[in-house]
Amino acid sequence: MVVGGGVVGAACAYYLAKAGRTVTVLDRAGFGAGCSHANCGYVCPSHVLPLAGPGAIWSTLKTMFSRNSPLKVRLGVVLRNPGWFLGFARRCTDRRMMSAGGAIHGLLTSSRRLYDDLIRGEQVECEWETKGLLFVYRSQQAMDHYAATDRLLRERFDTPARRLDGDSLTALEPSLKPGLAGGWLYEGDAHLRPDRLMGEFRRVLTGLGVEIREHSPVAGFLYSGGRAAGVRTATGDVPADDVVVATGAWTPKFARELGCRIPIQPGKGYSVTFPRSTTGPAYPMIFEEDRVAVTPFRSGFRIGSTMEFAGYDERLNRGRLALLTAAAGEYLRDPAFGPATDEWWGWRPMTPDGVPVIGPSPALPNVWLAAGHNMLGLSMAPATGKLVAEMITGSRPHLDPSPYAATRF
Template sequence: MSSNDDVVVIGGGVVGTACAYYLAKAGRRVTLLDRGRFGAACSHGNCGYVCPSHVLPLAAPGALWSTLKTMLRRNSPLKVRPGAVLSNLGWFLGFARKCNERDMLAAAVGIQALLNSSRALYDELLAAESIDCEWDTHGLLFVFHTKGAFDHYAEVDHLLRDKFHLPAERYDADGLLALEPALKPGAAAGGYLYKSDAQVRPDRLMTGWRAVLTRVGVTVRENCELTGFVREGSTAKAATTTQGDVPAADFVVATGAWTPLLNDHLGCRVPIVPGKGYSLTMPRPSVCPTYPMIFEEHRVAVSPFKSGYRIGSTMEFAGYDAVLNRARLGLLRDGAGVYLREPESEPVQEEWCGWRPMVYDGKPVIDRSPALSNVMIAAGHGMLGLSMAPGTGKLVTELLTGDKPHVDPTAYGLKRFG
């Protein structure tokens, strides 16, 4: 039988890792389970941004029309298979309903709370635990190819300054080239630098954080897939897994894009759909960017790590299709090639794709299961899992230990879905 201190965290990505870490630091005895290898899914191959700048959800005024226009373009960075729409029609209708200013601003308040919390917690975590993950606090550059897009972003910049206290430094074409000489002359009309943002190398973060988990007493069990719960009324007594039952007093489900497959066990419909992203990892080019950059019009991001270089992004709604679409990798290369003097190098060390857990309103779910009072759900962080992980882990710990939450959890509740 479990003691009152035992917690099982299901999911070995960055959010589950953060939950396990803060629970262990609060004195709980933690077992972390992962259906595959620890840290091998979306927490492995993303671009590594810790970005308080990303407060606005994808569902925004005009997003539906711009999305439709983008989808009609050949080689669009956004790809939606018709079957994915039909099988997730409620999700896409929910997204459409949220594409207005009121809902966008309301969602952004909840998003910002976790982003700001996590950005501060990363500074504390990496200093306290001496995790070597190539932490870089230079900032993040938003780069625009055309003058029209650059000028249009001034409206977003104004909104972020006024509503969310997020100033950026604006650079015209010449100033941007002086700031970042890795850009091609004439390739960019301008850019905005968010000094609030930072970057890690995700695989090194996960390797270092796992060592910390071991040091603070967390047991990690890989290839251990959750198949349900042993229930006693409205309480879970054990997690049923492919390695047997694992008893505990509390459970945290941090299973990312896989979470909807557990709906029957959780007693609710968690509105998450998988949005597949891609990346290429290689050595640093000889002319390597100083800053991580997002090429907004091409939806391509580059990450200059100290020990390597990554091109990533795009979005593909294709259900749980795990096939590596090489055409999508080509879009990454082509997009980076528009802007950079030396967009890639050889050899390519890894071609990767992974599923982001997308919720249509842009906010994660951090709430108790309506069917099992001692099961907490922490999933649906979209493209911001790395950016929101420490704040999520701390909040989950506070909710389970009864401490006062450091951010208001109301925004992340299941009740918002009706």
């Protein structure tokens, strides 16, 4: 059984079903309706470094006093959850950043290869494109400063970028305004449309015999002989031999059942989607100085990102949406986006070290965690699903699972 019908839960169900297991997926809302619905769709080995790193503490503190910061931390959230933020602060060193980067790198590079296999092997139609991801800079200072990060990614993680200065950038991407300092193109990255991927996952999983139960929130576990025997839902008990908890930002709600502390904070992200424009960009891009991302799909155009630590706040903050479109307008020649087709927010499951929690629960040997993927759930989903299936079936893991263990907290 898989609890959670997002992209990580779907990937776990897929690899378990391919391994011959009978699988049921339970979701508290609709399959693929959470953070898997309208994120920016990046499959990005370039995103190997965690949010916690040298200088991150000062940057985070400044957001508390800046109204329009792309990263916003509410003081009340810090006061209610001091342990998470202290844990984040302790990890803002070069050594710990590189250690987390190694764990993140394994999942990202494995998932990038597995997406190729999945899309080809299952004939998945999700607007998959492999042209790369472009990091764009307005100022020369920021452009040159990023050279050190590019060198680190190149030398330590074998993830190089192609540098594009000035006119070379607009020659590659004519939708950008002239006069920008330049950009860095990570040609190994890819992108897809997340809602189309989840629709295809539903088709593939159903074809493999997976049962998907929507609007089935899990109220707790069933127990027998020191193991989980299934879960309790509002519509009745559901038995299971193994339970995979892939519930994203909701995972801490199961801390008592899991028998361990799950330090996940919901980091609220936003996106707004428009019809595809003939003058829009051809490449997916991140405007790094403003932390805003743009993704051109064949069927639309999405602007997303920002991060708001505001607890489990379910309101759509239109001010955050306005920040997205205003920032994109500073870079794009044609900022007239037209009427939006979708306005969205979702909770990213943020861990203090930027590394997901994957592996067995310390208290229940047949309960498995697959949560805390921060901003990279879609990018890490296939490798996570494959690793979970390998551990459950007793196969040799294709990645060392130890960096992702829940016991590290």
